[in-house]
Amino acid sequence: MPKLDPDKAPVRTGSIYPQPYADEMAGRSSLRLGELAGLTQFGVNIVTLAPGAVASLQHWHLNEDEFAMVLDGNLVLAEGLRETPMVSGDCAAWKAGVPVGHRFENRSDAPARFLVVGTKASEEIATYTQVDMKVHVAGGKARFTYHDDTDWTGPRDLPDGGQT
Template sequence: MPVIDLAGCPVKTGSIYPEPYATMMAGRSSLRLGDAGGLTQFGVNLVTLQPGALSSLRHWHMAEDEFVMVTLGECVLVQDAGETVMRAGDCAAFPAGDPDGHHFLNRSGSVAQFLVVGSKAPREVATYSDVDLRIEIKAGRARFTYKDGTNWAGVRDEP
C-alpha cells in the first residue's frame, strides 16, 4: 500500500502526558502517516496546530533523531537559545542526545502544520526541559518519571 489516503487516517488528539501537562496540548492533532503506511523503523506524523496551540512540552530525545518540515502556515520553534519563526518549507533537525530542548508554538491567527520524521529506538528517554518530567519508553511501553528517575506522582517543586 504505497499511497496513503490522508482522509482515511484517524486523527489523533490529546496527549499521553500526565496532568496538568495533557490539558496544555489542546489545539494539537496529528495524523500517524508512518503507522498508516505500515512503517516500523521510523515514524512520520503530520501535526496540526490551531492558533495558540503548542506541539509538546519542550523536550529532547536521548536515542531518537527527529526531523521537522513546516508544510503550512507559520510556527515558532523554541530552543535554549531562543525562538525562530518557521514558515512552509523551513526545516529543522534534532540529533539524538543533543540536550537542547525544542517545541513549536502557533502564535499566528491561522492553522499551522508540520511533518515530523523520527527514528523508533527500541529504548528511548525523552527529557522535558522546562518541567521536572521525563518519559522512558521500552518495548513500546511508556513510563513517566521525574528527572531523577523516580516514578511520577504529580507536579512537584524542582529539586
C-alpha cells in the same frame, strides 16, 4: 505499496502526558502517515496546531533523531529561551542524545501544519527541559519519572526554574 490516502490515516489528538501537562496540548492533532503505511523503523506524521496551540512540552530524545518541516502557516520554534520564526519550507532537526529542548508553538490566528519524521527506537527516554519530568518508553509502554529517575507523582519545580 500503492499511493497512500492521507484521509485514511489514523488521527491522534490529546497527549500521553500526565495532568496538568496533558491539558496544555489542546488544539494539537497528528495525522499518522507512518502508521497508515505500516512503517516500523521511523514515524512520519503531519501535525496540525490550532491558533494558540503547542506541539509538545520542550523536550529532547536520548535515542531518536527528529526532523521537522513546516508545511503551511506560521510557527515559532522554541529552544530553551531562544525563539525562531518558522514558515512554509523551513526545516529543523535534532540529533539523538543532544540535550536541546525544543517545541513548536502556533502564536498566529490561523492553523499551521508541519511534517515530523523520527526514529522509532525500541527503548527511548525523552527529557522535558522546562518541567521536572522524563518519559521512559519500552515495550510500547510509557513510564514518567522526575529528572532523577524517581517515579513521577505530580509537578514539582526544577532547581534552575526550568530556563534551560
